[in-house]
Each structure stands twice: as C-alpha cells, then as structure tokens.
Amino acid sequence: SKVLVTGATGFVGAWVAHNLLEKGYLVRAAVRSASKVKYLTEYFKSYGNQFETMIVGDMSKDGAFDEAVKGVNGIEHIASPVHLHADDPQELIGPAVSGTLGILNSALRNNPTLKRVVITSSGAAVLEVLPEPKVFSELNWNHQAVRLVEEQGRSAENMTKYRASKVLAETAAWDFAKTHKGEIGWDITVIIPPYVFGPVIHEVASREALNTSSAHLLDLLLTPSTSPNSMSTEALTTTGSSWIDVRDLAEAHTRALERAETGGERIIVCVEPFVWQDWIDVARSLSPPVALPPHHQLAVGVPGGGKNAVYKIRFDTSKAARILGIKYRSKEEPVRALLEDVVSKGW
Ligand code: NDP
Numbered sequence: 001s002k003v004l005v006t007g008a009t010g011f012v013g014a015w016v017a018h019n020l021l022e023k024g025y026l027v028r029a030a031v032r033s034a035s036k037v038k039y040l041t042e043y044f045k046s047y048g049n050q051f052e053t054m055i056v057g058d059m060s061k062d063g064a065f066d067e068a069v070k071g072v073n074g075i076e077h078i079a080s081p082v083h084l085h086a087d088d089p090q091e092l093i094g095p096a097v098s099g100t101l102g103i104l105n106s107a108l109r110n111n112p113t114l115k116r117v118v119i120t121s122s123g124a125a126v127l128e129v130l131p132e133p134k135v136f137s138e139l140n141w142n143h144q145a146v147r148l149v150e151e152q153g154r155s156a157e158n159m160t161k162y163r164a165s166k167v168l169a170e171t172a173a174w175d176f177a178k179t180h181k182g183e184i185g186w187d188i189t190v191i192i193p194p195y196v197f198g199p200v201i202h203e204v205a206s207r208e209a210l211n212t213s214s215a216h217l218l219d220l221l222l223t224p225s226t227s228p229n230s231m232s233t234e235a236l237t238t239t240g241s242s243w244i245d246v247r248d249l250a251e252a253h254t255r256a257l258e259r260a261e262t263g264g265e266r267i268i269v270c271v272e273p274f275v276w277q278d279w280i281d282v283a284r285s286l287s288p289p290v291a292l293p294p295h296h297q298l299a300v301g302v303p304g305g306g307k308n309a310v311y312k313i314r315f316d317t318s319k320a321a322r323i324l325g326i327k328y329r330s331k332e333e334p335v336r337a338l339l340e341d342v343v344s345k346g347w
Pocket of ligand 1: 006007008009010011012013032033036057058059060078079080081082095099120121122123166193194195196197211212213214
C-alpha cells in the first residue's frame with residue numbers, strides 16, 4: 001500500500017516517512033524544492049524502491065499536489081509553515097490553508113481509490129489562553145487566536161499568528177469533508193500534538209536552521225543562566241506546554257491511517273504537561289550523561305522548581321488512549337537524543 005507524505009523534509013514528516021517505511025509501506029514524499037531531494041533519498045536509501053520523492057513546489061500554488069496524489073491509498077499531510085517570525089499573518093495562514101485545501105481537492109479530482117487522509121493539526125488549534133486552568137479536549141477550538149489575528153493583524157503576537165494558521169487549516173479540512181461528503185470514498189483523521197521533541201533526522205544545515213520546536217528545547221537546555229537570553233525563574237517554573245516524542249507522534253500517524261475507528265476523528269496525542277524547568281532537570285540528571293563538547297554547558301535554572309507547578313493548560317488524552325493506544329516515551333528519551341544530535345552534528 002502506498003502513502004503520500006507531505007513535509008517529509010521537516011522534523012515530524014521525516015519521522016512519519018521513517019515509521020511507514022519500517023512497517024513496509026511504499027512512501028512517496030512530496031517535496032517543495034529539488035535541493036532537498038538528495039539528502040532525503042540518501043537517508044532512506046536502505047529502503048530501495050519503497051521510497052520515492054516527487055517535487056511539487058510551493059503548496060500554496062493551485063494544483064500543487066495534482067500529480068503527487070495519483071495512485072496512493074493514503075495521505076499524511078504534515079507540511080505547514082512552522083515559524084514565529086511572520087510579519088503578515090497571511091505568510092502562515094495562506095500556505096497552511098491552501099496547502100490543506102489543495103491536497104484535498106487534488107485527491108478529489110485525481111484519486112478515486114484513496115482510503116484516508118491524515119492531517120497534522122496542533123494543540124495550537126485547540127487551546128485558548130484563559131485566566132483559569134482548563135483541561136482541553138477534542139471538542140475545543142482556539143477561536144481566540146483567529147479573533148485576535150482578525151483584530152490585530154500584523155501586530156498580533158507571532159505565536160497567535162501561528163495558532164490561527166493551524167485553526168484555519170484544520171477548519172478548512174473539516175468543512176471540505178462536510179461539503180464533499182457524498183462525493184468522496186475516503187475520510188479524514190486529524191492528529192493533534194502539542195510540543196514535539198526528539199531526535200532530528202531531517203536535513204538541517206546548521207543549528208540556526210533547526211525546526212522551531214527542537215530549537216526551543218535546545219536553546220533552553222544550552223543557554224547558561226547568566227545569559228541575557230535565559231528565561232526568568234518565574235517563566236521557567238510557571239510556563240510550559242504539553243509534549244510528545246516525535247517517534248511516538250510518527251507511530252500515531254501510522255495508526256491513524258490503519259485503524260477504521262479513527263476515521264472522522266480529531267485526536268489529541270500528548271504525554272503530559274510540563275514547565276520548562278522540568279526539561280533542564282531531566283537533562284542534568286541523565287545517567288549516563290551525554291558528553292557535550294566544552295563550549296556547551298547545560299543550563300541550571302532553578303532545580304526542582306517545576307515540582308509544584310500549576311498547569312494552566314492540560315489536554316484530555318482519553319480518546320487517543322482508547323483508539324490509538326500508544327505507549328509514550330518518557331522525557332529522558334527526547335532529551336538524550338537531542339543532546340546526542342548536538343554532539344554528532346556539531347551544533
Ligand atoms: P518543520 O518546519 O520541520 O517542517 C515543516 C514542513 O512543511 C517542511 O517539510 C516544509 O518544507 C513544509 N512546508 C512549509 N511550508 C511549505 C510550503 N509553502 N509549501 C510546501 N511545503 C511547505 O516543522 P515540524 O516538522 O515541526 O511540523 C510539521 C507539522 O507538525 C506542522 O503541520 C506543524 O504545525 C505540526 N506541529 C508541530 C509541532 C512541533 O512542536 N514540532 C507541534 C504541533 C504541531 P521545506 O523543508 O521545503 O521548508
């Protein structure tokens with residue numbers, strides 16, 4: 001069975017392609033630029049003809065996926081702009097929405113045998129920033145981010161712009177499914193991860209070019225507490241998010257494709273909430289430790305400072321437990337893997 005994967009040149013997509021290949025699927029990676037084909041082909045060369053790439057260009061372009069969707073049984077749509085330096089919110093919203101609608105329309109036109117499309121959304125599409133702590137579930141939508149971007153435009157916070165792009169892309173997918181219900185023989189599953197951490201297997205030219213979530217974790221772990229860029233004690237012990245290891249997220253994407261009961265569902269996949277200090281503590285207590293080069297030192301922060309944290313945002317993970325049943329990795333694993341990447345890749 002053949003699966004089209006978008007975003008395979010990125011952090012999450014590379015792992016999804018890897019997971020599918022390991023399970024024996026044929027994988028076609030839809031790649032934006034020709035310059036990224038060489039690394040990917042080399043990385044997956046042990047899978048021989050099981051892996052192929054197709055250059056599709058920018059996914060904002062009409063019909064970008066028209067050829068790529070042909071003949072596949074499943075689609076994993078992971079590509080979306082993930083950065084926090086968009087001035088115009090449309091830089092994020094445009095490609096996120098038109099990429100999602102584009103691949104669905106291409107599938108509608110050009111693939112009569114498709115079974116399922118799995119789309120990567122985000123906790124960003126679910127959570128809202130509220131004064132009181134709240135447990136969010138698949139029933140919740142981040143209307144707040146969309147409203148703030150409508151009101152504030154370019155001056156909205158960068159995180160808010162990203163969140164709005166994920167809400168609008170996911171909404172577009174569900175609207176599409178409703179509109180075309182009678183015409184499509186396939187269904188949609190949406191996977192909703194919070195922060196994703198873990199080993200990096202996609203092409204990264206330098207530490208500056210790391211994907212956003214890996215860069216956040218690494219900057220946290222390797223910024224000395226004396227640096228003006230380090231987080232305040234207050235921020236380290238009261239702010240954070242929730243997380244999942246990228247390898248578990250990849251497994252969730254494969255199961256979402258395979259299991260009948262995931263069809264038509266949004267599914268939050270997440271281990272637990274954290275405050276940033278927790279990651280520093282885990283990194284400092286790795287046994288055996290990762291031997292970092294001398295120019296890198298682990299941050300210290302406020303050891304144990306996250307122990308009594310009150311988590312403002314939590315996610316209800318019962319649906320994922322019921323229909324995906326993934327056994328999640330613990331914090332040590334992504335931290336060790338990322339620090340080992342620092343050593344092996346010279347970041
Ligand atoms: P990356 O930045 O590593 O990967 C993004 C991917 O999307 C790349 O393959 C990139 O291609 C592709 N892409 C972006 N814009 C376009 C475009 N206009 N046309 C074609 N391709 C495009 O991010 P992640 O792997 O971390 O994120 C993957 C998905 O997971 C996203 O949908 C993101 O919202 C979601 N997610 C990620 C989380 C995280 O913590 N990492 C948390 C929650 C959700 P190229 O290589 O050419 O730039």
